[in-house]
Amino acid sequence: MQESMTAQQGRPTAAEPPSRSAPSAEPQTTRKRRQRSRGSGVLLLLAAPGIAWFLVFAYAPMAGLVVAFKNFDVSQGIFGSPWSGLDNFKYFVESGDAPAIVLNTLVLNILFLAATLGAGLALAIMLNELRARIFKKFMQSAIFFPYFVSPIVISIMLQVILAGAGGHGGAVNDALGLFSLPEVSWYTEPGPWPWILTIVKVWQLGGYMSVIFLAAITAIPEDVYEAAMLDGASRARMALSITLPLLKPTAAILIVLGVGRIFYGDFGTIFAIIGDNGTLFSTTDVIDTYVFRSLRTIGDFGTTAAIGLFQSVVGFILVTAAVLIQRRYSKESSIL
Amino acid sequence: MSTSITPKMIPAGTVEADQTMPRQQRRALAKPKTSVTGHPVRSGPGRRKSLRVEPFTAVSYVGVTVFGLFALIPLWMIVAGSLTAESTLARSGYSFFPEPFSLDAYVAIFSGTAVFEGYAATLFITFIGTALSLSATASLSWVIARGMPRISRPLTIFAYLPMLFTGGLVPLYLLVTQVLHLQNNWFAVILPHMMAPFLVFVAVSFFRQLPEEILDSARVDGAGELRVFFEIVLPLSKPILAVIGLFYAVSYWNEWFTAMLFISDPDKYPLQLMLQNLIANVTNAATLPGSGSVAPIYQLRLALTVVTIGPILLAYPFAQRYFVKGLTLGATKG
Structure with a gap:
């Protein structure tokens, strides 16, 4: 490695044509700069597909949000439709659905975030304790796998577990029967669903989070543990007093990212599981599913775009606030 | 969870392993690892002596x-x-x-053509999608990582903003159906997910770590920007490209919502959408395999699920470490 590096450093002077043998520093920098500016055109060409994608699929839809202020008519197009002021927003507010779905969105996402972070943290610390290599590898693979299972498949698994054919039976009910507890008709009971969905999210993301935390644990310097060991600390002590506090920054980043997504109620999973099961809406209908349903059933683009805009703006405010709070917090903790 | 022994991990007291030694020799020297207390220690994080099980x-x-x-x-x-x-x-x-x-359900599934059509759709979306995603992500990321004045920084913000603020479902729907007219086209499933800002930043942080000397020496030797990218940067970045490609591939494989929005022709359904249709409408199951006999509906549903996640199950043991690597990189680089 070192040898090849010196060889490369030696090369420029050798490659330099004799006419440019004048003091090397000046001409070389100008030449570099010239090369850079010549190359930048080509580089922009390289970036063009990506830039085009962002313009069409990320920025154009943002502009398309003007639909929220229009009385949209397909024949007149997005920009030709007449303005309607805040009518679309009024419609959403007056429908009376707003408080319930906003509350559901917040409650479910806070549950999801807290539960997946907690499970990931606990799993990472426990995985870190394991010494049997093959067992550890196997378990790590097993708990990470659900991350790759699609929401549709999750929904089928849940049906198998909660309800058998014809809406009764299912593994959980049979287990309840063993303790002579009454069967629950899960798919018609809205009450337990926030918890069921939380368990689903833990199943789906617990392993994923643990991988991130485990990576952060790997970065903790070894001598901290050695010092603790010399002081006679037990493993539980080390996990609680060394590993856990040192994982705070990682957890903070994940929380900030999670808070930014809090208004996007994990549409894929919730919609795949709940679908059009109206009896469960009272506890599981989030902004995303509401938007999609009203788009499909009412077909009113203006109103649904208005809800989408509301969602995006609140989400943006939340993530900005989270970043600012996290900055202040981490500054304070660095002083301590 | 790297198990390789780096010189940094060798505790004081053992023979210093020289950087210039061949790797095997370094390993051999590093082998009798002992902690300060003289007890053997294990490699990996949090290795401590374990005489009894706590x-x-x-x-x-x-x-x-x-x-x-x-x-x-x-x-x-x-x-x-x-x-x-x-x-x-x-x-x-x-x-x-x-x-x-x-095996009734499997027999029923594979006696019809629906599943093969579903597989064809999913494979098309996954392969074409991953190829497009990977090339667009890699090239945009390189231009950002390249650190050019007046170009790279605005591009960073340009790619970062959509992570914070999105147009949402309605404008996207209008874009695909009214402007691009991609209904019943597999590209309607591919294009909306073609770039993931998060993966762009994973690639950028990897590209920034590439040794500048190698790139500079190539430039001095007269290689143009394109040649540097294709012949030096890309080959050096194979590991991260594998990671990013796998992430894209899995998300295309599992994608069903975009397909549900834009694909209404059952002949063009990808696997996930077929499966979703089976849940939404159990009676569809009877007609799925195209055979006249009464199909085992519940078993069929589970069998189709197995068929759908089969490739992921098979590839997972080999691909898993790449995912872990990618996540680790993404996590530590923020």
Whole structure:
């Protein structure tokens, strides 16, 4: 490695044509700069597909949000439709659905975030304790796998577990029967669903989070543990007093990212599981599913775009606030 | 979770391993690793001497095992159920052991053409999508990582903003159906997900770590920007490209919502959408295989699930470490 590096450093002077043998520093920098500016055109060409994608699929839809202020008519197009002021927003507010779905969105996402972070943290610390290599590898693979299972498949698994054919039976009910507890008709009971969905999210993301935390644990310097060991600390002590506090920054980043997504109620999973099961809406209908349903059933683009805009703006405010709070917090903790 | 021994990990007191030594020789020197106390230590994080099993360790074994079972049992129930006769499934809805054993559902699935068409759609979306995503992501990321004045910084913000603020469902729907007219086209599933800002930043942080000397020496030797990118940067970045490609591939494979929005022709349904249709409308199951006989609906549903996640299950043991690597990189670089 070192040898090849010196060889490369030696090369420029050798490659330099004799006419440019004048003091090397000046001409070389100008030449570099010239090369850079010549190359930048080509580089922009390289970036063009990506830039085009962002313009069409990320920025154009943002502009398309003007639909929220229009009385949209397909024949007149997005920009030709007449303005309607805040009518679309009024419609959403007056429908009376707003408080319930906003509350559901917040409650479910806070549950999801807290539960997946907690499970990931606990799993990472426990995985870190394991010494049997093959067992550890196997378990790590097993708990990470659900991350790759699609929401549709999750929904089928849940049906198998909660309800058998014809809406009764299912593994959980049979287990309840063993303790002579009454069967629950899960798919018609809205009450337990926030918890069921939380368990689903833990199943789906617990392993994923643990991988991130485990990576952060790997970065903790070894001598901290050695010092603790010399002081006679037990493993539980080390996990609680060394590993856990040192994982705070990682957890903070994940929380900030999670808070930014809090208004996007994990549409894929919730919609795949709940679908059009109206009896469960009272506890599981989030902004995303509401938007999609009203788009499909009412077909009113203006109103649904208005809800989408509301969602995006609140989400943006939340993530900005989270970043600012996290900055202040981490500054304070660095002083301590 | 790297197991390789780096010189940094060798505790004081052992022979210093020289950087210039061949790797095997370094390994050999590093082998008799001892901690300050003279006890042998294990490699990996948090390695401590373990003469007796502490309660916390025992709790950890139990906890991890419980979560491992929690993760695997639903999968097992799907696989076992898909091999269980319809009579049992119709009674209880699930089974832990395929008894009585039956392959009816698989026979039904593979006797029709629907599944093969679904596979073709999913494979098209996954392969073409991943190829497009990977090339667009890699080239945009390189231009950002290249650090050019007046170009790279605005591009960073340009790619970062959509992570914070999105147009949402309605404008996207209008864009695809009214402007691009991509209904019933597989590209309607591919294009909306073609770039993931998060993966762009994973690639950028990897590209920034590439040794500048190699790139500079190539430039001095007269290689143009394109040549540097294609012949030096890309070959050096194979590991991260594999990671990013796998992430894209899995998300295309599992994508169903965009397909549901834009694809209405059942002949063009990808696998996930076929499966979703089976849940939404169980009676569809009877008509799916294209055979006239009464199909084992519940078993069929589970069998189709197995067929859908099969490739992921098969590839997972080999691909898993790449995912871990990618996540680790993304996590530590923020």
